[in-house]
Amino acid sequence: MFEKLYMIIGSAELLILFILIGKYIYFEQFFHNLRAWYFFFGTFLFSEFVFCFFDSEGELQVVLPFLFFCVLVFLSRRKHKLRGLFLVLPIAGMIFSTIIIPLSFLYLFSQSMNSIIDTYTFWMGIFDIIFWISFILFLWKGKKWRRRFDEVVKNRTLSNWERNLTNATGLLLLIFSVLVLSVDEFKIASLYAKSFVGFGMIMIAFLETSIIAMVIQGNSKTYFQQAAILNEHYLKAQLEHFKTYQETQRETRRVHHDMKNHIVCLYNLILEKKYEETSQYILDLNTQIQQIDRELHTGNDIVDAIVNEKLTNAKKDQIAISIEGKLGYLTIDAIDLCTIFSNAIDNAVESLKDSCIPEKEIQIQFKKQNAMQFLMFRNPVEQGEAAFFFLTTKRNCINHGFGLGNIRMAVEKYKGHMEYYLENEGEQRFFVLEIILFMQLTTKSKQFTTNVTLEKAPEL
Template sequence: MIIYNMILCFLEVLKYIFISDMFFLRQKRKFNNIILPVSLVCVAMGIVAEFNVVNYLILYTLFVFVQMAIIYENVNPKFMLLTLWSVFIITLLDEMTRVIIEVLMDYKKIGNHLIERFMSSLITVACLLSLSIIIGKKYRNRIEKVGIGYYIFFLGLTIANTFIIVFFKEYVFAQIQVDNVALVYVTFLAMSIGMFIEIALVMMLAVSRSDYKERNELNQKFLEEQKNHYKYLEERERETKLFRHDIRSHLNVIAEGLRKEKYDEVGKYIESICGQIENFGNVLTVNNGIVDAILNRYYSEAPKKNVSMCVKGQIPKNCKIEAFDLCTIFSNVLSNAIEAASKSENKSLEVKCGYKDNKIVIAVENDYDGNIKMKNGKYISNKKNTDYHGYGLINVKRSVEKYSGSMNIRAENKFIVNILMYNR
């Protein structure tokens, strides 16, 4: 019996791993680091469950929290809320599958409580595995960014639904005397399915609101990039007009110096004028308006942070990548690159753009101080605004994947971001 309970505990672990994978792209600890502690906790749970030492629900919840802390890294409040929510959503699933099994067992006249529990767990594991595969990484990214308030709401809603289902199954349906027992089971299953649909719809609403909020923030950022570029161009135009206004005076000074044969002074004066021309006349272009705007903005900001920025290559004139996505990609990558380069010793940044056939390639290489932060297997910035840790690169990856592309990040002597997209 203890071995049977231990097997059930391992099945429970699988259920929570699948749910966690559905909601979070979380980094699991290495298998050899978790197998022993997980096994020990399962053994302890199996023994305690056998002798009913304490309230089973409290023990089971504690068991789940311990297992999740062992298996996953960086366990935070949102993840703990999800784990607690999982306790109740899995209870709902188990109750549904148990009813189905009870119908089959009664039909075959081989009812057995142990077999029911085991089969119920297997079916629940199979359902959660299927959902995990269906949801995929695309939806996991979206769910992970839902605010913690929604998780609290999900938890309250699921707890209420779980208690309703358990109450009806154990107390209401058990008291109903009908000739057609199948009708009771069908009613119970319909209630359970309705509750799952209700929870799913609330989640979809939360994800949609989160997406809308994020999209709005990115739109604001896009408009801000355009505004900054226009200000940059206006400043350049103003400086050009001032220089043109003074050009006659400059020529008079040069002519006077030549007349008096002060060649060294004239040479130095011409060099200073050339320096001024380079300061306001060097506008970067890669053949794309919005990318030019972003590149020139950061190119003008780079010297303020003592960063040497170099841009090479071009983007095709008939670029089919939406301006919104180009803004998302370049603004996020360059913002991180300049921030990292400014803290390094060499302080250099290089941007390369190129294309061939229907492929567009972007490479950004920058120096960094060797301090790399990672969370759940993802790179995050060292910026002070921790509310958006990691989301910049997530947004970049999402924009890249819209065009069947890929993003590769490496931290070697330099921090390198390589992006490939299809121009279609």
């Protein structure tokens, strides 16, 4: 009974390794719903227990992890489903080659590979202990890393050459593993056999390291490409802001130039006791003046440039943006402000533009207390979209711009915190993104903030 239970645990390990490599090396998009995962693993364990009693040789138990991983890839992929089934071979090579390395090392100090395989249970027991300790720590301590990975590289896919190279490397590792295990069957001198196994061990370690290095380099390349696009986006937002500012100043000068004529006209209307005409004239003049100040003002020039550029595009989809509170001077890099505000507003606009919500408004709120700056972005969502959000997580609800991952990275640079959730207000549901930033209050920033406050005081 213990041997059968051990086989089930070993099969579960193999399936978990398949999934981890598929997700973090091949960037496969598996289930996002916890219920789907519970059903998947529940079915797998149930099948293992059934075959445990009906298959005395244990052959089907060994096949089940391969079969279930193929089913997982087939169900998760939107295209190339059949081609995805062949992933099981290179991934199996990566897994088995990792196990082969310690066995190969032991072979260098023994007479034959068969003697090492005879102690297979002992060494696999050590491997099992290491695996489960590592996996538990990964689940327990790696939550923050997994969340960041999901957000930052959620749109990352392997290019054709990366995928071909990874597949070829995995298959080569599988062949090396089989050859190393079968070294006793070659009937060659011990020195040559051990040289071959030693070379194979080095080759396996090199290929596995190369795969990991390639993935890390690809992730870094994706990040810097996004950063370059974001810089370009920020410069464009600044340009649009300055154009709008120039137009506003032009309108202001025009109205100011005509103000004397307006006053004379109003004075004459009052003298002639044409109060109704006077009232209408004032209303028209007020409308004209209000049209001059078309911009949103946050108290921060950089954020003003970004928000007003987004407002221009949002108006095309009948989406309004409202600001509550003031930002003022912030000790935050311009690129980080662009990262936060561009992504947050883009996400909200994309969520609203094709919706049937009658009042499409993005609410932005600012609060500050000492060195702590609070930002909130809030927009309504449809009921169906809200349900979809929780069934498949944020990935499918908000999959626009550069994603929440870049926002989180910018926030964490300032020891901040980011959280997002759904809330109800009557019959309407809202998506809320809350950000807390901690800034260093320098003497210069305090003096600057004081000056801005004094300059703005008369307007209040």
